[in-house]
Amino acid sequence: MPSLNRYFYEPLSAQDAVRLIVLYPATDQEVPLTCSIIQHRLSTQALGYYAVSYAWGKHQFSATLEIKCDGTSSNSLRITPNVDVLLRCLRASDETRCWWIDAICLDQENDAEKAEQIPAMGRIFAQAQQVHIWLGPRTR
Template sequence: MSRASIQFSDRGSDYEPEEAQIYEDESLISSVVSIGAGDRYSLLPLDRKRCETRLIQLLPSSDESSPIECKLYVVSRNDGPIYTALSYAWGNKAHVSPIKVNGLDWWVTENLHSALTHIREAENAVTLWVDAICIDQKNDEEKSWHVQQMRETFTEASDVIAWLGPATESEIDAMKMLGKIGEIASTIAPDTDLWS
């Protein structure tokens, strides 16, 4: 799996939410399912005074074809949560793929599904901030507030992944070639700054 990332700090990705609202109680999951799609976020309200946001834990799987499963929860940014922010193009909203969030069926664009598939690890959960999932897209007031917080959301992230889409064979070959050119250039003039 290859991905581009931008490092903003030295924090790792071992964040385990302590007081996060993660649905592990079967009865709570059942009540969420009965609420319906329009109210998915009603059990995960945000307190703006506490600078709360939602994050997801992308659950691990060694099988790339297995369904994407996530846990959505609320955390205060004041507590310094460790997460990776995902930047991507939504793509065509008419082309969607299913994922599971807190046991519920959600539909996300194919581009987001592709990103989550590539980011998912075999052994460890990955903590992410993803706008399409972490923001209630049907709540204009919440969307507006998150837009105002976007700079902080990305600069406070431990990593930022800029998802450009799955690589084609020719793009993979081009990246390998650039790597080889870099290796050769560093052996020709190891103490010279070739880019000035």
């Protein structure tokens, strides 16, 4: 992936707003991960999304997620290897899907935002179309 500028989170637009990632499809697991980040108000049920509960794993941010910011530019967000594998497993081959994943949808460097968003996690999971549990990649 070419060098991209670092992604900076936009402030949430409302008290009941959350970020969702729109994960773009790929038929090959090795294709770089690409998504958009959108805001959704929990007070509206118009948008169907999936949520994931998972083990964070080690806090080594050694993988990159490309975030499309508008029609012409992209930025990058550093993610953990566990989140990288998770996204590759969740990514569909033929359609975009909206996901709530705390490591990406919460600005992890903004303690005030986390203090507001963490109490809303029950509502975030309750309003999701489906909640997936990620224990890690399959091992044999």
